[in-house]
Amino acid sequence: MAEPLVIKICGIKTLDLLETTIAAGADMVGFVHFVRSPRHVSIEDIATLISAARGRIETCVLLVNPDNSCVAEVAALGPDWIQLHGPESPHRVEAIRAEAGVEIMKAVPIGSAEDVRHVADFVDVADRILVDAKPPKGADRPGGLGETFDWALLETLDPSVPFMLSGGLTPQTVAEAIRTVRPFGVDVSSGVESAPGVKDKKLIEAFIRNARAAV
Template sequence: MTIEIKICGISTAEAVLAAAHAGASHLGFNFYPPSPRFVSPDRAAELAAITPASVKKVGVFVNAEDAFLAEAVTKSALDTIQLHGKEAPDRVAEVKARFGLPVWKVLSVETANDIDAASAYAEVADLILFDTKTPKGALPGGMGMGFDWSLLDGFDKSVTWGLAGGLTPENVADAIRATGAPLVDTASGVEAAPGVKDVDRIAAFCKAALDHD
């Protein structure tokens, strides 16, 4: 099985090049201002300019307005839009139609009911990304928290999907073997501090994911 790898919350040129060199298929630029990984559209444009063409650029948004989406998409030449807020299926469809790009929808998981919610998005999202539900008042992701992977056992995996939430170089191979995830996504799992990427951990994460067999 070919594994795709997204390194999320990229904010420096060093991290761009480290992730690309290590075999990441996607880089995530976080456009949510409260996050320690936030980058402005102008900063993301600088990082996009040095991103190899073989690596897809994913913009991460939380309940963003169209004007901000348009600025980020245009300046950063994004390949994909990731919606990490409370966007309903009709909003996902609207964003996809307006911008003509693949749209990923993040679903926050705590119980089996959260997995079941994927069915409402299956026809409108290009990929469902399962992440951990964070405590009320916390950031919606990037907290280093995992969820019970066995909750995915009943999920219809003919739907294009990916796994996030507490993934690290130490557990990503186990996560892939346990869930069959075709795409894995990490942010805090490859950091030395919140928002500060560690190039050695990026390399170790990618190697562990690619060598999971």
């Protein structure tokens, strides 16, 4: 029997949307702590959201190239996961995991076959791999840009490496993505928004419903 699909809704900013996401049946919820993102949430608000979510859904705080004090501040909130979404090296990922004492998800941007080869660098230092679309040159942030990448590139990935898929997924495309790529989980942010940073309840519900139906 196949493992159940893990569905993560990232970029949640309010208690109301947290409740929507839990009620719709997501497995994980992501909070972005990165000032340049339209989904940025303060440490204080993340603390409130994690408290409300605890024991009901797994929580993940997304950071981009964080310094040690930021890692410590976030780890103290007690999330289930810290997601590293910047240019962190394998050595840095390993150091953050040791320091935080929290499970680490490492996002690896994919735009070429060479990028796929880099996934292997993080398998032993992160607890989970998330493959995402590589942002275009000149982008001011590393994710949540609504771009997909060529899923065929993942055919060269070691099949023993489990991964979550992100990058431009929507309620309309998630089923095809799951059937084509066979990830163990999917992660969506901009694909369930009516405007940058503005989540849409009906899109969240449709995304989860369509993802579950594809398995």
